[in-house]
Amino acid sequence: MLVRDYIEDALYNPHYGYFSRKAQIFTPPGGSHFDFGAYKDSTQFEVAVANRYVELTQGDKRAGGKQLWHTPTELFKPWYGQAIAQCLVSEYLLKYFPYEDLVIYELGAGNGTLAEDILDFIRVQYPEVYERTRYTIIEISTSLARQQRRRLYNKHKSIQVINKSIFHWDKREESPCYVVAMEVVDNFAHDVVRYDLHTLEPYQGLVAIDEYGDFNPFYSKLTDPTIRSYLSLQRELGYPPSLGRLLGVPILRKAFANMPFAPNMSTPEYVPTRLYSLVRVLRDHFPRHRLLLSDFSSLPDAIEGVNAPVVQTRLDGTMVPCTTLFVTPGYFDIMFPTNFEQLRDMYEHVLSQPYIAGWGADLDSDASETPSDASSPRSQSPGVLSGYFSSFHPASRRIPMDGIASASGLPVGERKSSVFTHAEFLQTYSDLSRTQLRSGENPMVDFYKNVKFLF
Structure with a gap:
């Protein structure tokens, strides 16, 4: 089999895959959140996190132990999720309110914490927007999808959980929408x-x-x-x-x-073919979307190779890195870094290509080979024709779709995506006072220096 098929099987096989059997998401004590103002400094906070790891893993008798991993969503909840919500609402209010609904798709929602924090924040801070919000989770894991429904359905009526792989998505969302992918693409097969x-x-x-x-x-x-x-x-x-x-x-x-x-x-x-496929799905099925993606830009202890992954497992509370990709499926996490600058260029280039119904639907077909008549202006999609007779177009803007003006009302197209460091994004959208320690340190900004955002 191709290496990408081996990786997907090792991580996602419903019977023995790592995420199906072994992995568990770290949660703060009591299912609530850390009281950041109660900690003297980052050292004391890190000790508290380590103690919580011990609580969650002690007594586990399974072979290989419990595979526990944490995300900024859980570690800094609800403040991290509120920063994501503020980013989305700010863009929505600027561009679409009150003429369009706020439509959000989240890929791989884990425990459902991010969705809950986003919707809770919008309901309290922007009730008019909340009434016009549609939130859809696309979740490949059956067990996590059940957990998300139990957690969210009774609390928020606007949410829907669809148990499906994004690579098998077959519906077309014509409305403007936001696609959120937090800590997801690092486990995409390469x-x-x-x-x-x-x-x-x-x-x-x-x-x-x-x-x-x-x-x-x-x-x-x-x-x-x-x-x-x-x-x-x-x-x-x-x-x-x-x-x-x-x-x-x-x-x-x-x-x-x-x-x-x-x-x-x-x-x-290691080439990100599954990430490439995701971009093509977004172009074909979410033509008016805006992508908010965050993940690791670099990783320590990677195996040999360019853009190589970290292959690791947790044994007796200690993370053990491996030197090879080919290990027993189900017991090892396989995580890839993302070259965000290359991702941005690839993403914008793919979005600039025309969508032709029936072409490129098979993600394993060669999308670089367009139909023979695709080069003529008459056969191009509306998104390409919009700028066909224009003598100038700003380099920082996408070619606009026909009949759809930008927020300014001028046919200049959407703003192209940019890359931000973890700290830059949170300093823009989060209330940093909520996660500040008594020493003045702020772990939500200081941690995850090897994480970036694309928006």
Whole structure:
């Protein structure tokens, strides 16, 4: 199987996948929240978090122990969720209120904490907006979907939980909407690519399982259309193959390849094919969406390779990193960093492409190969025709869709997405006094320095 299929099976298989059997989300004491003003400094707060880990994991007798992981949503609730809500409402009030509903889609909602905090905040602070809010959770996990319904359905009538993979989404949302993905894409499957050092021909990574249950990775000529389409997009955006600084120079690469016992292929590169597929789903099924995404931009203890993941498990309360991707499925978390600058460029480029019904519906088809008549203006979608006769268009704005003006009422298109650090985003939208310690430190801003936002 392709490496991305192996990763998805290891993480999401309903019978033995890591998230189906082992993983549990960290929650603050008493199911409430930390009283940040009660802690002297960040050291004392970290001790409190560590003690809570012990409470949640002690007495667990399962093989491998309880796989507990935390998110800023749970660690800093409800203030983190309120910052997300403030961001969404601010944009909505500026652009759409009172003519459109506030439509929010959340991908992978975990315990449902973020959805609850967002809706609670809007109900109290913006009751007029709350009356016009529609909130939909798209959740791949059956058990988490049940938990989210129990937690949210009796409290908020505007919410709907759909137990489905976003990659199998088949409805088209014509209204303007916001798609929220917090701490989701780090567990999206990637493919592995290596390049022949003599020809620079790419090879796709696969894994075979023998009769003893051992995993045997190998490489074959590139045939998968999704990988091919992504690499084509990389080249179009000006991102060269990841060969390293030295091997990127032809003469040095040739000299290295001719050395005795030198490898004939480049270092493995992990390419975000599932993230690429997500962007295509958003373009095709949510044409007027705005994406708010946050995740890790870098990770320590990664295995060998470019954009390589961290493969780890928790054993007796200690996190143990591995040196290989190919481990027993179900016992190990596999987390990838996200190159946010490349994601932004890829996202904006894909959104600028026309949507043609029936083309690209299969996420494993080669979306880079457009129909033969797609180059003529008459066959293009309205989003492309809007700027067809324009002599100037701002580089910071998207090409507008026909009949849909921007907030200014001018046909200048939506603002393009930008990348923000974790601290920059929270300093803009959160009430930092709520998470400040007595020393003046603020863990909600100071923690997660390796996290970024795309909005």
